[in-house]
Amino acid sequence: MAVQALDAARLPVDWAKLVQKLALATALFVVAYGVVPAYASGYLVEAILLPFLALSLAAVGLNLLTGYCGQLSLGSSAFMAVGAFGAYNFNLRVEGLPLAVTMILAGISAAGFGVVFGLPSLRLRGFYLAVSTLAAQFFVQWALTKFGWFSNDNPSGVISAPHLAVAGLSLDSATGRYLLSVTTVMVLTALVWRLVNSATGRNFIAVRDNETAARVIGVPVLRTKLLAFAISSFIIGIAGVLWAFTYLRTVEPAGFNLDRSFQILFIILIGGLASIRGAFLGAAFIVVLPLFLSRLGAFLFGGLFDSGVLDMSQRIVLGALIIIFLIAEPSGLSALFDRLKRRIGSRSS
Amino acid sequence: MSYYDFLFVIEVLVGGLLSGVMYSLVAIGFVLIYKTSGVLNFAQGSMVLFAALTFVSLVERGIPFALSLLITFAVMVALGFTIERTVLRPLVNRSPMTLFMATLGLSYIIEGAAQLIWGTQVHGLDLGIDDTPFEVGGILISSFDLLAAAIAAAMVAGLSAFFYWTRIGLAFRAVADDQFAALAVGLRLPRIWGTVWTAAGFVALVAGLLWGARLGIQFSLSLIVLKALPVLVLGGFDSILGAIVGGLIIGASEKLAEVYLGPFVGGGIEGWFAYALALVVLLVRPSGLFGQKTAERV
Numbered sequence: 348m349a350v351q352a353l354d355a356a357r358l359p360v361d362w363a364k365l366v367q368k369l370a371l372a373t374a375l376f377v378v379a380y381g382v383v384p385a386y387a388s389g390y391l392v393e394a395i396l397l398p399f400l401a402l403s404l405a406a407v408g409l410n411l412l413t414g415y416c417g418q419l420s421l422g423s424s425a426f427m428a429v430g431a432f433g434a435y436n437f438n439l440r441v442e443g444l445p446l447a448v449t450m451i452l453a454g455i456s457a458a459g460f461g462v463v464f465g466l467p468s469l470r471l472r473g474f475y476l477a478v479s480t481l482a483a484q485f486f487v488q489w490a491l492t493k494f495g496w497f498s499n500d501n502p503s504g505v506i507s508a509p510h511l512a513v514a515g516l517s518l519d520s521a522t523g524r525y526l527l528s529v530t531t532v533m534v535l536t537a538l539v540w541r542l543v544n545s546a547t548g549r550n551f552i553a554v555r556d557n558e559t560a561a562r563v564i565g566v567p568v569l570r571t572k573l574l575a576f577a578i579s580s581f582i583i584g585i586a587g588v589l590w591a592f593t594y595l596r597t598v599e600p601a602g603f604n605l606d607r608s609f610q611i612l613f614i615i616l617i618g619g620l621a622s623i624r625g626a627f628l629g630a631a632f633i634v635v636l637p638l639f640l641s642r643l644g645a646f647l648f649g650g651l652f653d654s655g656v657l658d659m660s661q662r663i664v665l666g667a668l669i670i671i672f673l674i675a676e677p678s679g680l681s682a683l684f685d686r687l688k689r690r691i692g693s694r695s696s
Numbered sequence: 697m698s699y700y701d702f703l704f705v706i707e708v709l710v711g712g713l714l715s716g717v718m719y720s721l722v723a724i725g726f727v728l729i730y731k732t733s734g735v736l737n738f739a740q741g742s743m744v745l746f747a748a749l750t751f752v753s754l755v756e757r758g759i760p761f762a763l764s765l766l767i768t769f770a771v772m773v774a775l776g777f778t779i780e781r782t783v784l785r786p787l788v789n790r791s792p793m794t795l796f797m798a799t800l801g802l803s804y805i806i807e808g809a810a811q812l813i814w815g816t817q818v819h820g821l822d823l824g825i826d827d828t829p830f831e832v833g834g835i836l837i838s839s840f841d842l843l844a845a846a847i848a849a850a851m852v853a854g855l856s857a858f859f860y861w862t863r864i865g866l867a868f869r870a871v872a873d874d875q876f877a878a879l880a881v882g883l884r885l886p887r888i889w890g891t892v893w894t895a896a897g898f899v900a901l902v903a904g905l906l907w908g909a910r911l912g913i914q915f916s917l918s919l920i921v922l923k924a925l926p927v928l929v930l931g932g933f934d935s936i937l938g939a940i941v942g943g944l945i946i947g948a949s950e951k952l953a954e955v956y957l958g959p960f961v962g963g964g965i966e967g968w969f970a971y972a973l974a975l976v977v978l979l980v981r982p983s984g985l986f987g988q989k990t991a992e993r994v
Binding site: 486674 | 736782783786787790792793794796797798800801802803804805806807808809811812816922925926928929933961962963964965967968971972974975978979982983984
């Protein structure tokens with residue numbers, strides 16, 4: 348009893364908020380594991396949910412590095428590629444390796460790469476660092492295309508997803524891949540959420556806000572930066588595995604090009620920097636935008652709106668949105684969402 | 697090494713230096729904007745594409761060469777001032793990273809718009825320059841590259857003269873030196889930025905014509921931004937001299953590496969070699985060869 352009283356005194360619990368959070372989490376679980384597998388159509392899962400989940404996870408990873416730790420990276424898709432090709436090779440070359448272990452090993456490979464390409468961050472800042480992350484982008488793409496070993500000597504460097512199974516249970520169906528994806532994303536997101544609310548997470552933010560000041564108050568800046576690169580790349584690498592194994596099923600190195608890196612960067616810009624929720628909102632937005640634009644274009648212009656025009660107008664809309672968000676709402680969709688919630692809340696009360 | 701091997705090295709080196717000039721040409725556009733507004737303009741590559749595509753489309757519609765050049769320049773002026781008004785002004789006083797990301801968005805818009813307006817097909821561009829290599833002391837030199845180098849040199853000379861002997865050039869230098877002081881003495885920052893973006897647009901036009909004549913005018917032209925970035929990193933973002941020297945170093949070492957290192961690793965290393973080289977230099981000099989060092993304050 349005394350202990351309880353002490354705890355309560357130390358941390359006043361906002362019961363209403365806790366209940367609300369629990370309800371939200373329960374609802375999320377019910378939707379993710381009950382409603383979606385039972386009712387979602389194949390199209391919804393294959394074309395929207397799977398890319399959404401993989402991109403969200405990649406965005407969570409990049410957000411850790413760029414949003415929380417302030418190190419701009421333009422090489423995210425290189426780390427996705429390392430994860431995807433890493434998982435492919437671990438699975439191919441080690442007999443009977445469990446899927447979870449394969450994915451973790453792939454993540455670790457990506458983390459290793461991340462640390463190597465994060466090393467320049469110890470000396471470089473800002474643009475110089477951003478440009479040097481491009482080196483990762485081009486180098487990885489080149490190496491994967493050039494050395495056949497990575498793709499088991501496929502002439503065009505293409506890899507195909509292996510048979511996916513956990514504990515003998517096949518996950519090759521759309522629903523199975525969805526369950527694999529959603530579980531991975533949830534587990535990793537929960538870990539990231541813990542991380543950013545820990546002392547390490549606060550170190551990240553200190554390094555972002557003012558590196559010199561962070562050093563003065565005793566934050567181990569170098570270690571923090573490398574840690575951010577490692578964890579971020581680990582997560583992006585696993586996102587790459589999801590992208591390759593659950594969504595596309597067949598990928599080539601060229602699929603992990605600079606445009607993909609920019610796409611992930613745009614997700615966190617639109618969704619909101621330094622916000623986990625923002626990564627999901629941004630990813631949802633990016634996945635739905637082309638579908639929405641093609642419907643809208645077909646409706647407005649009919650046959651004139653072919654895939655080329657769609658591609659170009661998508662670029663324009665995306666570019667304009669980035670600028671608009673940077674000007675009008677630098678905290679992205681996440682902040683918009685909050686404001687909307689507050690407005691609804693104040694009206695109802 | 698025999699005499700012929702030696703000649704071959706020289707030939708590779710000269711070819712590399714000349715192609716380095718082409719990189720410098722793109723990099724100078726970046727430096728102009730970075731110096732005066734602190735923005736790393738990722739959209740420079742798409743401006744190159746936009747200028748070249750506009751020009752070639754006008755020429756193909758039967759408009760005379762000189763007039764097309766004039767119209768394209770006018771379009772670039774309009775583009776420069778529009779960018780200042782719609783993107784830079786609302787983002788004034790925001791972090792350099794924010795501005796950089798805004799130019800990323802801008803590059804998407806310009807690329808999309810250029811191809812939406814003029815189409816996505818590849819255009820050939822003939823500037824009427826003869827591209828037969830000629831021989832100097834046993835070394836073959838491309839006359840096109842040489843002319844491109846001459847044009848680049850003329851442009852740099854012109855820009856330098858502009859910076860040193862005109863009022864607006866003086867204003868540019870004042871802004872580059874200290875924005876707040878420049879504002880305090882009454883310089884109109886918006887107009888200067890608009891002009892600087894126009895100047896960068898002009899550089900983009902020149903680069904676009906030369907690169908376009910070389911590669912054909914198509915989407916991949918905007919990717920030369922990726923060739924210019926290591927040059928900038930190597931030379932320092934805020935130095936025109938750095939852009940030139942960086943371009944020369946990258947051009948020459950890239951060609952030498954392709955010839956002497958490429959065969960050992962399967963070739964195709966030009967995609968990342970420049971970046972690796974720039975990184976190595978950065979590790980020794982974190983603000984490039986000629987970049988300004990910034991003091992850190994808490």
